[in-house]
Amino acid sequence: MNGTTSELLKHSKKNNDSEYILEVKDLKKYFPIKAGFLQRTVGSIKAVDGLTFKVKKGETIGLVGESGCGKSTAGRTLIRLYEPTSGDIIFKGKNISKMNDGELRRTVRKDIQMVFQDPYASLNPRKTLKSILSEPMITHNLYSHKERKEKIQDLLDKVGFNPLFINRYPHEFSGGQRQRIGIARALALNPDMIIADEPVSALDVSIQAQIINLMEDLQDELDLTYVFISHDLSVVRHISDRVGVMYLGKIMEFAGKKDLYEEPLHPYTQALMSAVPVPKKKGVQVRERIILKGDLPSPANPPQGCVFHTRCPVATQMCSEQVPDFKEIRKEHFVACHLY
Amino acid sequence: MTALLELKNLKTHFKRKKVTIPAVDGVDLKIHKGETVALVGESGSGKSITSLSIMRLIPSPPGEIVDGEILFNGQDLARLSDNDMCKIRGNDISMIFQEPMTSLNPVLTIGEQIIEVLMYHQKLSKRAASLKAIEMLETVGFSRAKELIDDYPHRLSGGMRQRVMIAIAMSCNPKLLIADEPTTALDVTIQAQILDLMKELSKKYDTSILLITHDLGVVSEVADRVVVMYCGQVVEEASVDDLFEEPLHPYTIGLMGSIPSLEGDLDRLYSIEGTVPPPEHFPAGCRFSPRCPHAFDRCRNEAPVLREIGSRSVRCFLHDDKEATK
């Protein structure tokens, strides 16, 4: 806790830099719900329902929220693995929301990478670690053969792997090791931006720390931008510059992490913060939990008005009728709540 | 208190052409009735393989339980016939797997995958089982359980899949629940809910839980005892309070130090220096010695044993004398 000042300095530097690398405008992704033998479409799951935010170059955006609220879908849509239902994604000034595969490959694929939430499923079971890591470089014709080898060694080293693992297949790794493979793969291309979907969830804290340090180092070194999806609020807090809180496909609150953690405005954020289990370390107080009543509504049939009103401890009549605006309450602090 | 499950010198090795990978290399572990034991440790230290060994679900070949006993209720699971093992799995011991995506059958609906267990072990009718399944899904935090029951795994989010796995494993009120990183993909609220559920299960049915996790917060919240693994071996074992109060093993100490905190801001997170050697090349002495800040010569040449120190045990020469004094 002695690095607070330098941390602040670093952040202020970033904040001054107003070049946006990514702009998301009213992004929506609905999945059709099919039913019956004939698989007729009977409705849709509004997994992502109108996301708007901007990401500055070199910063880390944390994305937190309840399970199933659409974080992964948002991430995958951003990187255009899913076809957005509507909305724009502007990456480095180019609108990539409607590009086809070929264009994407030529323009942005190299620059945005993703770490998948499910590490095992995202690794080809028939590729060795080596070919998994060299594939991105070969694809983009980066480096000579020798350099590639070095780079792979370097990557392995960075994520804490022994070089002997190089010829192993994904199923021969432990869960955490697989997750690290995913991270190493994303880093292989030296992208401008990485969308990391729960990148450290399966890692023990030591390795987690190692990886997070690595990510931060790289950010400093290469001016990387991260969208960091995680449920682990402490990790998010540590790594992010600004944090978005999602609920049912929408962003409820979006602010600099200090603002958010120290003074959460949205009732949902407040509840979220209170639920974090904390190790009984000496001198640390366990906080009182705010238990949310009720269930997470179905994204197929989200509530009218504010989507959170069904579980909100301070909901009013208005909340069930009117969708709150996503407004900037303070500088760089956006909230969608009628309270403000 | 008799142990429900006791692992004695369990060794599970993967045999490849030239090398043998001792993924689990002599693990001793006890879980009492109604007790929740947390298994923590370095990524790749053999936690999942230990749990799979208990379930006798090691991919074989190449994996094999080469030595040791797995005493469950006095019965050695390692030597049980496949048929008898079937009776124990799912009913007496059930498991939540680490990778929810690949562990769920992609072509069966969520409902089918839960219902089949209920019908099989609890002998419920299809109707009753599906009601129960919906109930289970609701208890793990699903709001639209009724619709979900007809959904397929690939249409769920990571956390949702994980909860489905939990629902499946918990549905039969097993005597022992092995939960391999059950909450990694869960947000804090749901996680809290799941943890409460586990506590409740443990209280209500006297279920023992072997909880594998990295989240020390979770450990401190639900576990009674903690077992720390490093490189296929148990390096430390203690009650939660003792462990958090005073970790003994240098690895445990390092681990504790690596936790990012919700409060303060650190410039850099602490992490243990160095990397884990691959299982086929464990150092001859203490396996943590190359990374240990306190390592001395003996550590590099001689393998320490797990020594009891009061109610806890640790595998480290640093604490040799302590035991001796006792």
Place this chain on the structure above:
Amino acid sequence: ACSGGQKTNEPAKETEKEETPAAEGTANDEPQVGGDLIIGSTGSPTMFNPLFSNDASSSDIETMLYDSLMGSDLEFNPVTDGGLAEKYEASEDGLTFTIKIVENAKFHDGEPLDADDVVFTYNIPLSPDYDGVRKSYFENIDKVEKIDQYTVKFTLKQVDAQFPVVSLGFGILPEHILGDVPIADMGEHEFNTKTPIGSGPFKFEEWKDGEYVKVVANEDYWDGRPNLDSVTYKIVPDANAILAQLQAGDIHYYAGIAQPDVPTVESFADAANLRLESGLALSYTFLGFNQRDPKFQDKSVRQAITHAIDRTAIVENVMAGLGEVAHVPESPLSWAYNPDVPKFEYDVEKAKKMLADAGWKPGADGILEKDGEKFSVEVKTNQGNKVREDIVVILQQQLKEVGIEIIPQIVEFSALIADIDPGVWNFEGIVLGWSLGIDPDPSGIFHTKEIEKGLNFTGYSNPELDKLMDEQLQELDKEKRKEMIGKIQQGLAEDQAYTFLYYPEEFRALPKNLEGYEFHAKDQMYHIKDWWLKTE
């Protein structure tokens, strides 16, 4: 009774004769009535109207369902026996024929058959609307008249030696049923396939396409009820399967045994209660060359090729010895057969010499060459005929001896026929067989006028023989005609219009206890009315 028809003095047949003395011995026994005879056939019938059908299976059944005016005897002479004609008179000039038919003939539906039906029947192919394939058989008829209720008179346009045996052999159709049917539609009329009604010894009962045709005894047949109760004509498309069925007793009578299989059938005949009847088939197999090709225009080359072929060996090996070497395009069974023709015996040396004389010299690889052209012939034959495929293979081996390269090519039947179509003539050499008509007229195949549109696909032409062929058709005197045809045969043999290979011997398996059977080379159902099954 079996070999009565074989007036040829072939030693090969002697054995057959000895095999069946029992049949002759019991011929005096009283015929017994009853029994169902299952006849096997690889072919499927198409319809039961003799004027429109043209396949062997159909005519087998038509023989049982219909009566024709005249029949042929075992030597293929026209006879009233077995026909409706009671009396048959030809005029001096050979242009009119008056026929008196039996008075008690009745159709299967009970209606009497009289001259009106005959006139009706014969007017069908004469009509311009007629679209059947038999027109040529009747082209020479000027008119058909009813003289009285049971007498008809045929008037021909010109003298036609074939007329009585060919044209009068067609079954008589019922006017009372088909009278109102427009002739243009008759080919497709239901009568042909669903309800054929004739006056023959058997009545149509059922046709299951692809399975069988069943006919039952006509109790009211004018010539007396047939002995058999019924005949089932069973269709088994695969020749091997037929043999199996024959062995298993599921088929009683089968007339198409391939020569190589004869020993096999003989081997199980006894156990399966079968006996074999045989005789020369009315057909021959030949090797023809496309004589538009200059090398085959040379008669001596054709002769040399014949010399180079060991036809006896072919008969011996391909046909299991069951056949005779052929020299002319006419069966030895025919009255017009001329045994006294030039013969080109197997003589490799002579063949070589003749080829050398014709300018063909062996090249480096042993294959003959002339003016830089290799003597390499692609010989086609049709797929599905094992015997012919074998012949080609053996020819290839034999002709290699004299330095002629044969490239066998086996072609699907329809495609092969298309290859020899007028104007196409896409072949160099070809192995085929002709089945012969009852009349010995060779002009359909060898006359120059048949090149452009007819069946003379090899392009053989000999003006002298053309003239003779035209003349013999006008000749009514059988002896004179025989002489003329004999001359033609000599010419064809000398020219080696084809390399005539052999006359096959035909084998028919039938129940041991089938009595009243006579081997007729052209009609496997010959006098089926008189067949009967002897029970011990």
Place this chain on the structure above:
Amino acid sequence: MSQSNVEISQEELQLNPHLKEKPDTLTRIFFRKFFKNKLAVIGSILLFIIIMAAVFAPLIAPYSYEQQNLIDKLKPPSSEYWLGTDRYGRDIFTRLLYGGRVSLLVGFGAVLGALIIGVSFGALAGYYGGIIDAILMRVVDIVISIPSFFLLITIVTIFKPSVGNLILIFALTSWTSTARLVRGEFLTLRSREFVLASKTIGTKSYKIIFSHILPNAMGPIIVSATLLIGGVILAEAALSYFGLGISPPTPTWGNMLQDAQNYTVMLTAPWYPFFPGLLILLTVLSFNFIGDGLRDALDPKSLD
């Protein structure tokens, strides 16, 4: 961090002499696995022998394949004729040797062709889906539906029969099932996460298709290749029906079998069809075992 790693490795080097060995290359592992599979090895040896026998037929064969010995027709196996003689008294052993040349060439050639077409069609259709799938699969429907009988007859009138044409024809007519099988596999594989992961890297479609999905669809492809080989060898004989087969007297296993398909031969000389049948069986079997071996060797989850 990296420094400490180096340290460890050096330390390890002392402790574990193994470490000096270079890690196995994939090819080495592949071959090791393959050769550990006894049947695959037996299959390879068998196939090798069969192929060599065919290649060196002129040196091995005791007779000439077309030499007829009409007195010795359908003789049973004896010291003179090891495997007996056929209907023309030709030595079956000799003909089998020579027959292998055409049969193997046509079999392997055609199957290779069919696989190339089939896999490409199936892969493209299954991977891209949508309109591409619709079009490609309709082409498959058409090819299956067209009466091949007439196609063959028509082709004969245009081309002369030759081994090359045979290969072409079989390749062009037998790829459809492979295409559909591969497509089926691709349909399920294309939405797997690891494919998506490759996409995010920017891997080109063809690379995803051929290097990511295809190896995971190897199973049915190997099976279909094995089955096709047997099918083609037999069908080669059936093609002589249409005048497109290899003309006699050139032997092929198929036309030998075809030739033996006769009641008389089957009753009196059962060994005649037996030997070509056996060779076809052995070829297909060894191919299958090799296929199984390949598949296991390529499958990372199988035993090392």
Place this chain on the structure above:
Amino acid sequence: MASYIFRRTLMAIPLLLGITILSFAIIKAAPGGPVSMLMDPTMKPSDREKFEEKYGLNDPVHVQYFKWLGNMVKGDFGNSLIKRGVPVSELIMNRLPNTLLLMVVSTLLAALIAIPFGIYSAMRPYSKLDYTVTVGSFLGIATPGFWFGLMLIMFFSVKFAWFPTGGVATLNAPFSIWDRIHHLILPAIVLATADMAALTRYTRSSMLDVLKQDYIRTALSKGFKEKKVVLKHGLRNGMIPIVTLFGLMLPSFIGGAAITEKIFAWPGIGSLFIDSAFQRDYPVIMALTVVSAIFVVIGNLLADILYAIFDPRIEY
């Protein structure tokens, strides 16, 4: 999905049109004609012309096609040129039940035997039974149906007389189910053997992959017996190649059994097609082509639908 089926059905129309055009062209391009069979020294070419004229066989091919198409659209397949006057539909309908019966029985037989064996082979790869099954299935592939059929007849019909030599029923005997079954057995065995081989191999290969997946482990962890796990969790995942195969087998109902039908004198569609093809009975050939094309379309559509049912990850 519904819309997918609808689209596919719509698409079937131009597809069938395309198939018929191509087939018609190819069939007509093949040398020979219906009258080729009438080769007879006494037959005059004029007879032939008359016949060809009547049936428009000399018209330009496209004229013939549109005439045929016009009638077919009205549901009229015309009459046979060889069995003159017999409607093609009648010819087909007479034989279709026989063929369907044979194919359904043999396919079922094949599936019932092959799939379990394939699964077992995959569960215990390289076991004795696996080898037996492997060799057995390849015997099925290396044995030509013709030869196998004749062998069966030679032994079981001729020698031991256990089964009839051929046909669908005993001649001149009243109908009896047992008799029909009795006749069905041998040809069904011959046909099934060939299918069985392929089915076993594909099942084995597919299941081998599936059984290594993690969800099988999950299913085992639920305490199910191996058999149940394999059948319930494994089989559905391994169905894709099997379904494909069935989809492809459906159209072979039309022509796939031709040789077997011939040997067993089984009056079915296959032998009808072969006969008609040799005789160039164009209306019959075209009708059968259409029928078989419809089967192809249906078979593949069914397979595609089943894919999506068996594997929910597949979407169109």
